[in-house]
Amino acid sequence: MQTDTREKTAQLPQTVEPRNPGTDLDLDWVMAAQANRSAIERRVATLPGRRTVKKDYQAAWLCRAISCIDLTTLAGDDTAGRVARLCAKARQPVRADLLDALGMQGLTVGAVCVYHDMIAPAITALTGSGIPVAAVSTGFPAGLSPLHLRVHEIEESVKAGAAEIDIVISRRHVLTGNWEALYDEMRSFRAACGDAHVKAILATGELGSLRNVARASLVCMMAGADFIKTSTGKERVNATLPVSLVMIRAIRDYYSQTGVRVGYKPAGGISKAKDALAYLMLIKEELGRDWLSPHLFRFGASSLLGDIERQLEHHVTGAYSADYRHPMG
């Protein structure tokens, strides 16, 4: 009965998204950005009532969520062994028998995300998997070390083999409205990344308002960010749907002005399969199907995978699952 109202466009398999070259800083555009919190909250609050996926569709969507996970460990007590275990999970995120039952053999997560010193063990553990290693950088999480050291840290991580660099912006530039400084900082980070893709962490929980989130998003994209990312996972408030809506609308605006697709990564606080579906639906509704791929969308998460595994086992067996039935990462 229902119809898909989207215009049918040929979806070519596009393995590599052209990178965002950035633009000049357009302050008129930045300052025109608005974000009405109440209206934004209404939109995200009603979305789960407007869209849902059931049965096979739900399972397929959850597999898609897995493919977009940046499986992450960012703890002071990380060791090579801990990272190796995580990488093994990245290669085989769901029990093989379940993937067989689902017909989703070969499913992996999107990337593994670690601190600089863990890049080498991660690369070793992921050899041959095609899974990239992402490194947090630039004095993560506060980003308050000297600028030249932050730039140098990027260069070191790239040299160590990280294919993706998650940088943190200087929140103070946003809070004081110093958009030029933010732009210049991001430009220098982007340059330091070379061929590695750069994700700009806005630390939205520390930016004070959704309008600031919108403006910071635009500035970082103008300065060449490949991805914009909500949080370090260390702020008091991390990824939320309202913040996500603001950021992806900024991405949509940037796309409509420049024709360049910038990726989006919500991070921190997403731990339930249901939440992951809500994010995927929000992306599909606001940005479209094209963004539902690891090239343009990632979850920064550590415990989300466990809940998805249980849901998938439930889908396959019809019985609710338990966490100990799934191998640790």
Added chain:
Amino acid sequence: MKEIYDSMDYGPAPEDASEALAWLVDQGDRFGHFIDGAFTEPGNGFVSKNPATGETLATLTQASQADVDAAVAAARRAQGKWARLGGHGRARYLYSLARLLQKNARLCAVLETLDNGKPIRESRDIDVPLVQRHFYYHAGMAQLMDSELPDREPVGVCGQVIPWNFPLLMLAWKVAPALAMGNTVVLKPAEYTSLTALLFADLCRQAGLPRGVVNIVTGDGAVGEMIVTHPDIDKVAFTGSTEVGRRIRQATAGSGKALTLELGGKSPYIVFDDADLDSAVEGLVDAIWFNQGQVCCAGSRLLVQEGIAERFHDKLRARMQSLRIGNPLDKCIDIGAVVDPVQLQAITEMVDNCTEGDRFSVHAQLPAGGCFYPPTLITGLEPSHRLMQEEIFGPVLVSTTFRTPGEAVELANNTRYGLAASVWSENVNLALDVAPKLAAGVVWVNGTNMFDAAAGFGGVRESGFGREGGWEGLRAYTRAKGRRRKMEKIESNTGENGAVDGIDRTAKLYIGGKQARPDGGYSRQVFGRSGKLLGQVPEANRKDIRNAVEAARGASGWSRTTGHLRAQILYFIAENLSARAEEFSHRINQMKGGRSGEKEVEASIRRLFTYAAWADKFDGQVHGVPLRGVALAMREPLGVIGALCADEAPLLGLVSVMGPALAMGNRVVLVASEPYPLAATDFYQVLETSDVPGGVVNILTGTHEGLAPVLASHLDVDAVWSFSSSDVSGVIERESAGNLKRTWVNFDLVRDWYGPAGEGRDFLEAATEVKNIWVPYGE
């Protein structure tokens, strides 16, 4: 699985309809009426169809006059006892109904969607929760009636006719306040969508509601007509089209029935260039693509600031592409079915006949066999275009542009309707400046289609009158306690021609702050009680009314003055009247005979003080609506009020209507006491010395029977009041149907101008309109 993984489609998510269909089967798929606590045997009838599929859901019975009589009689029998049950007793029943509605929420939602075609998301997440909320809220109002409304009593038996766009919700809006205030009801659901009303009847039975308190009869417009014209109905409440509302106004005119109408609209949706454009686009989805656009307050007229128009329209068209149309029972559907093929055809014809502008429709494959219409945007229409003026009542948005805030307000108000409006701006100064200027009963700032039982809903102009919800909504279902007797027409004194004592004083009309000779050039002699000639007064005609209304319309600055200033002027009038008290009391004594003049002048001075006192104290409210934000219930003046002043109290009667009208910021056209007009013509001299701006008060003399229909039919008058002893109540109500102006007439019942009935809240409420301005906030 892999295929879905690649396509990332949503897939089907149908709501299970089996419980609702089983309920229909349990009822035999055939329904009678619900009268006196029981269902009648199903009779000759019509079928109720699912508009999404065309399938028949049940057979319903067309009510006969005998059925309606039985329902009204049952309601009448039940009413006294229901009222005497007391607020708490009624609160228990309303609470029980709220609970039952909650326990049967899914059944209500699915049945509503089957019957109406609206997406299950809407019936489940919006309609049915609001229905429950209205019963909870009004359970509370029943509880509080005894303490908070001690001077009010139930109106009696209410006849309620509701539309098909929100079948159960409109029932709740009508039934809950009526029952709370001690009334009983005879309700007719719309012919297309009667099933949830019948389910509600079943719930009334389960709640043990005393029989006869709620009666539901089904059928077409003929049944509605039987209800609204039934002699034993005390109050009529109607929600539906302006056309039918107008006919109901005419049909009930002069019957003494109270009336509230909630009618059509062409509500503006104003987007300023500093708005959060993406949120404003999303708001439009809830404004015009909510319930397939079949919403009386739908934001159907987009006004967007010129500089951002192109970008905004682009964003809007992109958003429209992701709207999903289809089976309303599917949980992923945004746009369901239009209620009936008749409506679908009406929408189709209106849009197809539009050859101007740029039309954009979502290219969707519409399901076969149902009433589906694609979401449509027509840009570039001028205000003069038919589609910019008339309600389409479908998922069709029309759009035009404006340059300045002032022009936005002008365009927004360039309509016969005045139901709702949306204003989008991130500038609080701009939004809160524009909101009060919009001719609408409800204004949403940075939002749309927000409803709650605590905030009144209703319109101005031809969108009807009366409010549903909030404290302001209770007025329609209560009346002042006490019985009043009929009055006789007071005839003018007669006498012999002769000379007037002293220098001849020529009384004139008072229009636009100037004394004016009557257009017709005729005067009438005024005699004293003793038969002595006291003077002549002009005989005003329709052109004098026209001039007076024009002057009043022009004095719009008065409505923007502060309450403090209006108080100062009312006090000043009192002061100047006091200085001439002796002259006025002598004049009254001459006209009326006896010695009541002094008392009347004294009472008039008091009354002016009363309204000077009220001018800056009749506060609005901030309603406790469930959102982070406020709903400001602002009391606004009606505009231009025409009043036929009481004959029996030539000065006090005039002051008693002028006072509240002026205090609340209205301008008035007053027709003086017909038999005793000289107090009014003396009074304009008091006004002239009291700093009353020209045009704010206009005074005419003449026959009430002659002037009442002219005032009542004048399309630029916002309200007409009559306390005349002439039999003009009926003609005023009938003639008011032209622009559906508010009327307040006495039905020839006596009012004690010296007692509490002569002043106070009733007058202030009649002189104001409650506008609810919703301001959600948050940084």
